[in-house]
Amino acid sequence: MTRDEIREVVLSILAGIAPEIDAEEIRPGADLRDELDIDSMDFLRFLERVEERLGVTVPEKDYPRVRSLASCVAYLEERGAAERAT
Amino acid sequence: MAEFRMPLLGADMEAGTLVEWKVKPGDRVKRGDLVAVVDTDKGAIDIEIWEDGTIASVLVEPGTKVPIGTVLALVTSAGEAVTPPAEAEALATRPTPAQPAATPRRAAPAPPAGRARASPAARARARELGVDVSAVRGTGPDGAVTRADVDAAAAQARPTSMRQAIGAAMARSKREIPHYYLAADVDVSRALAWLAAENERRPLAQRLLPVVLLLRAVARATREVPEMNGLFVDGAFRPGEAVHLGVAISLRQGGLVAPALHDVDRKPLGELMRELGDLVTRARSGGLRSSELADATLTVTSLGDLGVQSVFGIIYPPQVALVGFGRIEERPWVVEGRVEVRPVVTATLAGDHRVSDGIRGAQFLAAVDRQLQAPEAP
Numbered sequence: 001m002t003r004d005e006i007r008e009v010v011l012s013i014l015a016g017i018a019p020e021i022d023a024e025e026i027r028p029g030a031d032l033r034d035e036l037d038i039d040s041m042d043f044l045r046f047l048e049r050v051e052e053r054l055g056v057t058v059p060e061k062d063y064p065r066v067r068s069l070a071s072c073v074a075y076l077e078e079r080g081a082a083e084r085a086t
Numbered sequence: 087m088a089e090f091r092m093p094l095l096g097a098d099m100e101a102g103t104l105v106e107w108k109v110k111p112g113d114r115v116k117r118g119d120l121v122a123v124v125d126t127d128k129g130a131i132d133i134e135i136w137e138d139g140t141i142a143s144v145l146v147e148p149g150t151k152v153p154i155g156t157v158l159a160l161v162t163s164a165g166e167a168v169t170p171p172a173e174a175e176a177l178a179t180r181p182t183p184a185q186p187a188a189t190p191r192r193a194a195p196a197p198p199a200g201r202a203r204a205s206p207a208a209r210a211r212a213r214e215l216g217v218d219v220s221a222v223r224g225t226g227p228d229g230a231v232t233r234a235d236v237d238a239a240a241a242q243a244r245p246t247s248m249r250q251a252i253g254a255a256m257a258r259s260k261r262e263i264p265h266y267y268l269a270a271d272v273d274v275s276r277a278l279a280w281l282a283a284e285n286e287r288r289p290l291a292q293r294l295l296p297v298v299l300l301l302r303a304v305a306r307a308t309r310e311v312p313e314m315n316g317l318f319v320d321g322a323f324r325p326g327e328a329v330h331l332g333v334a335i336s337l338r339q340g341g342l343v344a345p346a347l348h349d350v351d352r353k354p355l356g357e358l359m360r361e362l363g364d365l366v367t368r369a370r371s372g373g374l375r376s377s378e379l380a381d382a383t384l385t386v387t388s389l390g391d392l393g394v395q396s397v398f399g400i401i402y403p404p405q406v407a408l409v410g411f412g413r414i415e416e417r418p419w420v421v422e423g424r425v426e427v428r429p430v431v432t433a434t435l436a437g438d439h440r441v442s443d444g445i446r447g448a449q450f451l452a453a454v455d456r457q458l459q460a461p462e463a464p
Binding site for chain 1: 203204205207210213219220230282285286290295296297336338362363366391
């Protein structure tokens with residue numbers, strides 16, 4: 001998948017967690033938890049959906065690398081994210 | 087013949103509106119079945135029944151607001167002859183119907199896709215002002231809610247029923263309960279190291295969050311200091327027969343609920359995590375059960391995700407204590423004469439002086455600390 005395609009999938013997952021958010025307003029470098037007003041339970045759900053949709057399991061030690069939209073997309077690209085059917 | 091009544095779903099509740107019957111006369115029911123939906127200040131709640139039997143008749147029509155304790159239906163116990171509905175109806179006093187029900191509200195409806203969008207700045211402003219952003223009419227591009235829209239909505243806003251209910255319960259608490267407050271810093275390096283190793287071997291969907299360790303520590307600490315767990319009713323303390331922790335859950339549109347997580351001291355961490363996830367989901371999207379709103383014997387609030395260091399809460403009556411946790415953060419910590427960097431959390435206790443003194447509160451927080459030093463305990 002291209003970086004843009006990964007970004008689209010990530011944004012669609014985030015929209016499911018915080019549906020009132022305008023995706024275009026998310027600042028790429030900002031912490032997603034602050035930006036979307038999500039808590040640690042929401043963040044865990046986000047990672048579950050990433051695993052389902054893109055086939056990448058994010059270990060806890062890599063959490064700092066998926067904190068912002070930009071770093072998350074870059075990390076998933078590096079890990080070889082691939083769209084799944086779900 | 088048993089009577090199924092409008093339950094008390096919180097210290098601040100005086101009445102509820104029957105929204106929907108999930109059973110009809112002649113249906114068999116068993117203990118724990120969901121039989122009705124009631125709208126309260128906390129949203130729409132699924133009501134369970136605590137009798138086995140057959141619904142003989144329903145006495146209150148959907149859309150009717152009735153005081154707590156009003157008989158909603160009659161239930162024929164198992165083995166008892168079923169009473170004809172007309173006769174059963176005559177056995178109960180019918181409540182006076184009140185105004186038509188307001189539109190049923192789920193406890194915290196998640197805004198559906200397509201609802202007005204809002205920028206992070208607008209949402210931050212809404213949170214600051216206590217405005218439900220999903221209810222604000224947007225004037226930005228494609229109807230997006232702007233910061234100015236939020237300001238305008240705040241200027242016109244009246245307190246929501248949930249805000250009024252929270253205010254009433256907290257005002258009552260501060261009037262009636264002589265609070266005392268204690269705080270203790272707890273080194274959670276052992277707990278977090280154990281959690282990291284445990285999560286390493288768990289599939290992502292079964293990973294544990296630190297909050298479940300905190301909840302279990304609180305629940306088990308009540309075994310050493312039981313006067314933190316229970317209710318103050320009719321001028322006396324009634325110890326809890328089990329440890330049902332009220333978990334304060336913030337709602338995306340503002341406000342909070344504190345439904346109960348049952349038997350927290352006895353359950354494995356994986357089960358607690360699953361149940362907590364389910365509780366959070368239902369609190370925010372609807373589907374809390376009456377037992378979950380009425381059963382809590384001690385409430386825990388954690389504001390760590392929001393970055394605060396400590397939280398000094400107000401006891402939720404008729405409970406007699408509230409435990410708070412702030413953010414787990416690295417701090418300088420003295421270990422055997424040396425300063426080390428350790429993950430530390432500040433645990434706080436709001437206690438009820440009618441039931442306990444500060445010394446017992448201090449012993450309770452010490453017990454929470456001990457529990458967190460033994461995360462591997464089964």
